[in-house]
Amino acid sequence: MGSQIWLLGLCFWMCVFSFISVSSKALVGDGTVFIDGKAAIGRIDDDFVCATLDWWPPEKCDYGTCSWGHASLLNLDLGNNILLNAIKAFSPLKLRLGGTLQDKVIYDTPDDQQPCVPFANKSSEMFGFTQGCLPMNRWDELNTLFEKAGAKIIFGLNALYGRSIHSDGSAVGAWNYTNAESLIRYTVGKNFTIHGWELGNELSGNGVGTRVAADQYALDTVALQRIVQNIYKEIEPKPIIIAPGGFFDANWFKEFLNKTSKSLDVVTHHIYNLGPGVDQHLVEKILDPSYLDGEANTFRSLHNIVRSSETSAVAWVGEAGGAYNSGHNLVTNAFVFSFWYLDQLGMASSYDTKTYCRQTLIGGNYGLLNTTTFEPNPDYYSALLWHRLMGNNVLSTSFSGTKKIRAYAHCAKHSKGFTLLLINLDNSTTIQVKVAFNRTSSSRHKHKFHRKHIRLPQGYKSENDREEYHLTAKDGNLHSQTMLLNGKILTVNSSGDIPPLEPLYANSSSPISVAPFSIVFAHIPNVVPPACR
Structure with missing residues (x-):
């Protein structure tokens, strides 16, 4: 009798453990990414990735939190070795110097007769601060760093003067x-x-704080172009003319472009589509494919206006921090934000955006670098991988399967083949992704594919294996500020050196496995679409 009870007990626990084992297995799904490789749908700059440096002093606070510290153009530690190495790693990194307070900055040149007074907190003033000043010795120091780091500088001028x-x-x-x-x-x-x-910051359309009419802004941009042409008349290449650095307003931008057709090189717009940093639903928005898709309307509309205008200007995103008022700690500076950020880079590229400037390189709660330690946040490594792997030509891409996969493809950068970016917004399902090429043309951005497709060839030799870069959060925590590349923590060493970003190698005939809440870059060198030849 005792042995029967023991056997029944054993059977019971085996059943329990069996149930736990089965129920704890990760879910697995599959899908196919379709790539139309016949012609590029867009083309990005080699230095597409750009970051900003801002003017905010330490007293800049949002919702009771002061997140800027000493990250301003006026007080940033320019001798920090991590800062230098972080910029140098891009070779080059575009840096846009500007932001809300740029239209309140006076330049303390030898010609200027005003006292050089720093920003002071004053609630009655626009943006909460008095007029500030850029001393020329600080401008000298900044340029010394930029030259040493090999950065390409865009300077935002005071357009309210x-x-x-x-x-x-x-x-x-x-x-x-x-x-x-x-x-x-x-x-x-x-x-x-x-x-x-660049002329001005967020003065287009309804403006932020104040606004300038499109016709007047056009006249001022023409004036800037004449000044630059005159001062640089013996110098080549001349700097490009950039404006308006504001939020997209279709009618305003259309008028502005039509009246600057011979003076403007780049039209810039800003993106903070997630709302205020205090919003408690930021992560929900980031993980919602439908919400992410919404920003395509802005890219599409601006792209169409640029194409229909007589302008020769190209479009940039001049500033994008996702959530305005300095972002949200442990969201916009954590692993989860790479889902939003890389999706933005992919989406912007597919609408022929040439450069994308992230708010910020350092400062606020949305920096690529930690404001205090300068240690790279997860988005820094996402940006660096994009910069090294995603080439100029953008390929039309769609995904058949779950809506939780975001897929983008470019010709490989300085290499053969193409690079695929896959983002898995699902919290529990690993997706096995096959790659297929469309045999017929597709309509621009709508990604309609013929059912017939050419699968990747089988039986590649080992030297033709694809390279894979799997990005995950430490301990699976989306709010972690530590990113893992192929299971290894990414961090600078004691000398402040940026770590190497080394791939795994996989047989090109096998599906790409995209784990839950992960990001994968896959460089496939042995398939060269016509657009990449």
């Missing part, structure tokens, strides 16, 4: 460019290299 702000919130009158012209002359006299001069 000389205007008056009316009671209706509009800024009227012509731009007084004398102080900006003095800075440009000083910069040329010092042989500092500037890639582009």
